[in-house]
Amino acid sequence: MWERIWFEAPGFFTYHNAIFFLEAAGRTLGMTAAGCISGFVFGLILALLRQTSSPAFLPLRLIAIAYVELFRRIPFLVIVFIVLYAIQPLFPDASLFAIATIAVCLVATAFLSEIVRAGLESVPQQQIDGAVTLNFGPLRTLWYVVLPQAWRVIIPPAVAFAVMFIKDTSLASHIGVIELTFSGKMFLNRGFSPLLGFGTVLLLYFAMSYPLSRLGAYLENRLAPARRS
Amino acid sequence: MPLLDVRNLSCSYGSEKVLRDVSLSADRGEVVSLIGPSGSGKSTFLRALVGLEAPDGGCVLFDGSEVDYAQRSSLRDLRSRLAIVFQQYNLFQNMTVLGNVTVAPLRIQKRPRDEVEALARDLLTRVGMEAKLDAYPADLSGGQQQRVAIARALALKPEILLLDEVTSALDPERVNEVLDTIRQLTGEGITMLIVSHEMAFVREVSTRVVMMDGGYVVEEGPPQQIFEAPTQERTRDFVGKILKH
Amino acid sequence: MNYSFDFAEVLAELPYLLGGAAITLQIVFIAFFGGALLGLFGALGKVYGPSPLRRSINAYVVFVTNTPALVQIFVLYYALPDAGILLDSLTAVVIALTLNSAAYLTDIIRAGVVSVRQTEIDAALTLNMGRLQILRHVLLPHIASTVFPPLSNFFIWLMLGSSIAALFGVEELTGRAINISTANLRTIETFIVVAVIYVMLTLLASGALSLLGRRVLGVRQRLV
Numbered sequence: 001m002w003e004r005i006w007f008e009a010p011g012f013f014t015y016h017n018a019i020f021f022l023e024a025a026g027r028t029l030g031m032t033a034a035g036c037i038s039g040f041v042f043g044l045i046l047a048l049l050r051q052t053s054s055p056a057f058l059p060l061r062l063i064a065i066a067y068v069e070l071f072r073r074i075p076f077l078v079i080v081f082i083v084l085y086a087i088q089p090l091f092p093d094a095s096l097f098a099i100a101t102i103a104v105c106l107v108a109t110a111f112l113s114e115i116v117r118a119g120l121e122s123v124p125q126q127q128i129d130g131a132v133t134l135n136f137g138p139l140r141t142l143w144y145v146v147l148p149q150a151w152r153v154i155i156p157p158a159v160a161f162a163v164m165f166i167k168d169t170s171l172a173s174h175i176g177v178i179e180l181t182f183s184g185k186m187f188l189n190r191g192f193s194p195l196l197g198f199g200t201v202l203l204l205y206f207a208m209s210y211p212l213s214r215l216g217a218y219l220e221n222r223l224a225p226a227r228r229s
Numbered sequence: 230m231p232l233l234d235v236r237n238l239s240c241s242y243g244s245e246k247v248l249r250d251v252s253l254s255a256d257r258g259e260v261v262s263l264i265g266p267s268g269s270g271k272s273t274f275l276r277a278l279v280g281l282e283a284p285d286g287g288c289v290l291f292d293g294s295e296v297d298y299a300q301r302s303s304l305r306d307l308r309s310r311l312a313i314v315f316q317q318y319n320l321f322q323n324m325t326v327l328g329n330v331t332v333a334p335l336r337i338q339k340r341p342r343d344e345v346e347a348l349a350r351d352l353l354t355r356v357g358m359e360a361k362l363d364a365y366p367a368d369l370s371g372g373q374q375q376r377v378a379i380a381r382a383l384a385l386k387p388e389i390l391l392l393d394e395v396t397s398a399l400d401p402e403r404v405n406e407v408l409d410t411i412r413q414l415t416g417e418g419i420t421m422l423i424v425s426h427e428m429a430f431v432r433e434v435s436t437r438v439v440m441m442d443g444g445y446v447v448e449e450g451p452p453q454q455i456f457e458a459p460t461q462e463r464t465r466d467f468v469g470k471i472l473k474h
Numbered sequence: 475m476n477y478s479f480d481f482a483e484v485l486a487e488l489p490y491l492l493g494g495a496a497i498t499l500q501i502v503f504i505a506f507f508g509g510a511l512l513g514l515f516g517a518l519g520k521v522y523g524p525s526p527l528r529r530s531i532n533a534y535v536v537f538v539t540n541t542p543a544l545v546q547i548f549v550l551y552y553a554l555p556d557a558g559i560l561l562d563s564l565t566a567v568v569i570a571l572t573l574n575s576a577a578y579l580t581d582i583i584r585a586g587v588v589s590v591r592q593t594e595i596d597a598a599l600t601l602n603m604g605r606l607q608i609l610r611h612v613l614l615p616h617i618a619s620t621v622f623p624p625l626s627n628f629f630i631w632l633m634l635g636s637s638i639a640a641l642f643g644v645e646e647l648t649g650r651a652i653n654i655s656t657a658n659l660r661t662i663e664t665f666i667v668v669a670v671i672y673v674m675l676t677l678l679a680s681g682a683l684s685l686l687g688r689r690v691l692g693v694r695q696r697l698v
Contacts, residue, residue: 004556073630073676074669075637077648082669085661089477130319133279134333134385135308144332148323163540170542174641181545194552202541202549209540 004193012187012196024183025204027097031169031179034101036162039108040116046109047117048142064113071110077171079103084175100172100179108165115157119150152223159216166209180204230293232257232420233278233389239286240270240277247273249444250287255389255422255437260415262423262431264455265441266467271424272316274441275393278422279313280304292388309338312382313391316398318374320366320381326353327362330381338385345384352380356410372403376410389420396427428471432456440464483658484667494650495671501636501646504568506629509575516580521587531580538577544638546570551642563642571636578628586621618691626683630676637672647671 049057049064071079083103087094123146131141173182180201187197231254240248248270255261263271276282278289280298289296291310297303320329330349334340353359356376366374375395382390392411396404408430415421415434425431431438431452438455440447440463448461459465520531538546547570554561561569590613598608640649647668655664 070669070673073634073673075634075648075672077637077640078651078665078669078672081651081665082662085665126315126317126319127321129281129315130321132281133308133313134381135305135337136333140336144336145321145323149321167540167542170544171638171641173544181542181548184545184548188548188552194549194556198545198549198552201545202537205541205545206537210536213540 005196008192008196012192012200017187021180021183021200021204024178024180025208027177027179028166028169028181028205029208031097031101031104031172031177032162032165035104035108035165035169036112036158038105039112040158042105042109043111043113043116046113047120050113050117051120068110068113071107072114076103076107076168077174079107080171080175096172096175096177100169100175100177103172104165104169107168108161111161112158115161116150116154118157119154120146122153123149156216156220156223159212159219163209163213163216166205166212170205231255231290232259232292233422234290235278235287236290237287238274238277238284238289240273240282240284247444248277248284251441251444251446252287253439253446253449255420257388257420258418259436260421260423260434261437261439262425262435262452263439263441264425264428264431264467265447269441270444271441272393275313275391275422275424278391279308279311309385310387311389311391312385312387313393314375314378314382314395316394318366318371318378318398320374320378322366325363325365326358326369326377329366329377330384333381334384349380349384352383353377355413356380357406370403371399372406375399375403375407379407379410379414383414383419389422390414392421392423392425394424394426396425426471428456428468440467442467479663480660481663481667483660484654484663487654487658487664488667490654491647491650491668491671494645494647495675497644497646498633498636498639498648498675501564501568501571501639501644502629502633505571505575505636506632508572509579510583510625512572512576513579513583516576517583517587520580520584535577535580538574539581543571543574543635544641546574547638547642564639564644567639567642567644571632571639575628575632579625582624582628583621585624586617589616589620615692618687622687622691626680626687629683630679633676633679634672 046064046068049060050068052061080100080103083106084096084099087099087102127145127149128141131145136144169179170181172179173185176182178186184198184201187200188194234254236252237250238248238252239246239250251270251274253261253274263274265271273282277284284298289298291307296307321332324332327346327349330353331342331345334345334348335342350359350362353362356379358373358376358380361369361373361377366377369377379392379395395411396407399407404427408427411421411423412430412434423431423435433452435452437449438452439449440455440459440461442463448455448459448464450460454460455464456468459468516531516535519527520535523531547567550570551561551563551566554566594612594616595608598612603611636646637648639646640652643649645653651664651668655661658664
């Protein structure tokens with residue numbers, strides 16, 4: 001086994017292949033980043049909808065709850081399939097990368113919504129009362145008072161979530177997105193030793209995930225001893 | 230015409246009535262104090278007045294016009310003319326002392342920054358907090374936070390200032406610094422509505438005292454009447470018990 | 475674009491799909507309890523073991539939790555035959571998921587192990603408690619309350635994660651969905667039904683776990 005790796009290594013570690021791997025890793029990161037950013041925006045909207053109390057918002061509130069509860073209970077792989085088969089007939093030209101990214105965003109929205117909600121709820125009601133009586137509208141209250149205080153509760157689990165999603169996007173390889181895991185499969189099919197191809201892929205995932213998870217742990221320690229009051 | 234005229238205000242939490250037909254008025258320059266046992270509805274009254282609790286009956290007239298609490302513009306108008314200081318200070322934890330005092334005048338009232346900052350410095354000097362402009366609330370004592378909260382309320386140039394048990398959450402040795410600050414304000418002719426358990430203070434600064442119990446107004450009158458010759462049994466009980474301490 | 479949904483063909487296959495769900499549950503139980511056993515040893519080794527052991531356990535945990543399970547299975551699936559070990563896909567997937575779970579569970583259980591404080595044991599000793607009593611009344615409740623909620627969440631997470639077995643031809647829930655959809659071409663309907671089954675399964679699991687936590691362990695906490 002080791003002789004084989006030794007023998008194949010020069011043909012494997014070429015400039016061309018390095019670029020290929022980096023591009024694939026870029027797609028992995030791209031999907032993760034798109035998921036986290038859109039997931040945060042939509043997750044925030046869902047979390048805010050869940051905080052409304054007026055009867056007029058009841059249907060939206062129920063939709064928000066249903067969305068979050070459902071999408072956290074369906075395997076990412078199944079969601080990828082559903083998105084793939086829902087979008088392809090409608091938009092035959094949609095790229096596989098776009099389809100996988102949409103699936104990532106759908107799931108990320110559900111998970112980040114819960115994280116954001118925990119952050120919003122960590123801000124004491126008195127802070128909001130204070131803002132309201134100073135004539136802050138809902139948006140200004142959110143922007144000037146709630147979000148700046150919710151960050152420290154939101155960021156650490158959000159980073160942990162990003163770490164999880166770097167890994168989960170590997171499932172997009174199954175529908176043919178040329179991301180990191182897919183490139184491992186390609187080198188397997190080209191006849192390279194599986195340890196060489198997938199070993200490299202593992203190391204590249206590690207290189208992306210490990211710093212981020214360390215950052216998450218650091219931020220958790222840094223931000224956790226929150227407010228004295 | 231009174232500045233604030235509340236008529237038969239009622240309010241409930243769920244099925245529990247916490248305010249029953251409360252009527253109360255305050256003229257410009259008056260200092261009206263609400264006293265009564267815990268749970269008598271004093272704080273709820275203030276919170277309902279600023280629209281934090283939805284009233285289910287009665288009406289509030291401010292400067293002669295009725296406040297419609299269901300309508301945002303009416304509520305906004307009211308809140309731009311009164312200010313409230315809470316028991317728990319409610320200073321924004323993410324802003325400095327100066328930030329707390331200036332944020333509403335700058336962002337909401339859109340007053341010019343130079344004027345607002347000069348006013349804020351002046352107010353913070355008056356409450357003795359001029360040395361802590363850049364401190365965050367978490368680094369201040371309760372008394373200091375409460376003095377900043379008073380400055381924040383005054384920066385809005387309110388026509389009436391509501392004080393909701395502003396000394397109740399403080400360590401005993403911090404109470405006086407806050408009372409001194411308020412005492413100083415009463416000397417400047419600011420209209421105030423005070424909920425407090427500090428009877429000696431209430432007696433000293435109030436022009437009128439309102440005794441509440443069980444969501445009702447039991448009795449109202451000048452401090453001499455309430456503290457020395459109350460007409461109601463319930464008031465005599467309460468005042469007697471408190472003053473014995 | 476006119477697509478009319480037709481669930482009849484999929485629903486006819488419901489027994490077949492539920493059979494797949496049973497296999498999913500088997501995979502999850504083996505991987506979870508196997509992983510928990512390894513994780514217990516891992517946690518004890520990480521806390522009480524000699525430094526080289528601690529470091530190797532730590533390296534294992536950090537590496538496994540920072541790389542995708544899918545690629546780990548690929549390595550096991552394709553590289554082992556290279557080394558002369560032949561495994562069928564179900565075994566390979568179950569072994570890989572167990573080893574993967576072991577890493578996550580090591581961290582979770584370790585948090586429980588370190589949550590035990592000597593002061594509490596001392597307090598129990600002064601109350602004249604015996605060893606078993608201490609274990610039962612002091613240590614277990616404490617460990618349970620720290621460890622049970624993340625363990626439960628991990629169980630649910632593993633349930634969803636086990637669907638990757640389908641990519642290796644294992645006929646669990648997702649695998650059977652792929653089989654059906656290639657036969658009846660009602661792909662969307664099939665996967666929607668399967669999604670609903672996963673929602674049901676995880677809801678049942680959440681309910682059972684929170685019941686278990688409340689009744690048996692006295693843990694009250696919101697689970698996923």
